[in-house]
């Protein structure tokens with residue numbers, strides 16, 4: 001216990017209910033205490049509920065469509081969509097590795113400068129890519145197919161596969177209501193990406209021990225809440241308290257859906273830097289596939305308002321996506337360059353953060369936390385509780 005103002009909620013409950021045991025009827029069977037203050041509880045409750053309501057992407061007319069998801073799943077694992085016929089989306093986004101590749105930096109036809117993002121709960125994002133260079137999941141799915149360093153395909157190649165493979169051709173007809181043979185290659189490329197998006201919408205994570213804890217707090221069922229390990233409780237208090245992690249990692253997905261600078265070096269090699277969000281904004285605005293373009297299936301419901309607003313200000317240089325913190329136990333290594341191998345290393349990074357490394361000119365929200373060994377272990381325990389247990393194969 002760090003301060004006398006902390007309420008031992010459960011202990012208090014025991015004392016209060018002692019007096020009117022019969023009328024209250026809530027017998028506290030354990031004497032262990034919940035280590036949280038009311039304001040901490042209120043802040044923890046903001047990280048839920050989970051799962052979030054299913055979201056339909058209005059800009060994608062096959063969002064939520066089962067045939068499209070089935071087509072998308074086949075395409076996702078299909079290496080024929082690459083120039084050398086060896087690279088599929090799943091080469092880098094492997095479901096067995098938490099939809100990543102387990103490497104620090106990805107490699108397709110060539111090596112990339114960035115870590116492969118996981119696709120868990122991806123449809124909840126507002127921006128896509130570590131630099132937010134796309135405003136929809138389907139638009140982001142076009143990039144890797146065409147990128148010469150990733151799959152190196154062309155619209156003609158994608159169109160040929162959709163037309164000539166009988167199974168894909170039939171699924172396309174069912175999902176889109178027209179024959180692939182009557183569509184031109186560019187439209188087929190976009191439709192393939194919209195199917196890939198319909199599939200990726202199904203990649204979600206289940207309820208975690210944190211979610212059970214959080215819901216118990218909301219119901220004021222402190223006895224159930226106390227099943228959550230004490231170390232994780234202390235970690236949660238640190239996360240929403242002195243650690244100020246929730247300034248950026250907020251809400252049920254533990255992200256504000258924006259970009260920031262967490263003090264990770266942005267050098268990609270000798271003389272090279274990754275401009276992050278700065279370059280992402282330029283690409284977003286120039287993309288023919290953004291929400292302001294003709295491929296948006298419902299401009300009235302998915303307006304692209306935010307896309308029209310973003311500006312390439314200097315402070316966006318070296319900023320990267322604030323990632324969701326769900327299911328991290330499967331997605332190491334961490335950060336945009338994969339430079340931190342374990343959650344322990346990430347917590348150490350925040351504990352000893354080097355402010356000279358914050359390159360954005362905004363006032364940094366971060367400062368070295370100088371955590372004790374116990375506090376670091378607690379924070380790691382808390383971060384792990386945001387994942388569901390991983391089944392062994």
Ligand code: HEC
Pocket residue numbers: 076087088089090091092093106107108109112114115116117118119122125127128129130131132137140141142144145149150151196200
């Ligand atoms: C060569 C490895 C590689 C291949 C192949 C690949 N990706 Fe990725 N993917 C990445 C990397 C690296 C990132 C991080 C993106 C960035 O900012 O550059 C990423 C990011 C993403 C994201 C953004 C996730 C988010 O939360 O913003 C999506 C969606 C995605 N990929 C889908 C796909 C799809 C669909 C395919 C196949 C058409 C694919 N990827 C093929 C490496 C790959």
Ligand code: HEC
Pocket residue numbers: 239243244245246247248249259260261262264320321322323324325328331333334335336337343346347350365366379383
């Ligand atoms: C100022 C906003 C901000 C604050 C405050 C913040 N983070 Fe982050 N966090 C980020 C950004 C941005 C990244 C990605 C950085 C990068 O890729 O270079 C990140 C990355 C992470 C990652 C890696 C996730 C992954 O998939 O790679 C973890 C874990 C994490 N933060 C935990 C924390 C914890 C714990 C705290 C509190 C001690 C915290 N963050 C405070 C912005 C923030």
